[in-house]
Amino acid sequence: MTKAYILLAHGSPDEQWQQPFRDLEKRLQTRSSAQLRMAYMELCDPLLEDVVAELHQGGAQDIDILPLFFAVGRHLREDVPGQVDALSIRFPTLALNLLPPVGQHPAFTDALIRIVEEGISGQKVD
DSSP states (O other), X not given: OOEEEEEEEOOOXXXXXXXXXXXXXXXXXXXXXXXXXXXXXXXXXXXXXXXXXXXXHTTOOEEEEEEOOSSOOHIIIIIHHHHHHHHHHHSTTSEEEEOOOGGGSHHHHHHHHHHHHHHHHSSOOO
């Protein structure tokens, strides 16, 4: 079974907003041989629906979707699950797995705490 990963952000028409996500995608792609793509739920390309279709056409059979959101709000309770449900109907043989948002991962919390501590102390914290 061919596995793929989608990093999902909200989306914005602002190119400056999009750039860090493009940079993240490129950095991760150089570190992994896995199929990994950036997608947005709305407002800019590539949209989640388009990336899922491309990955499916490329042979992916199992796709994990990691929301780059801090917490679960309306988008992750309603909008994104609705998009995933519609995609599951469109591609019934494709396994789509919506993961918890990155903000709920302990490593994310630890990294954020370290950033805040460094800002407070003015020194790099290990």
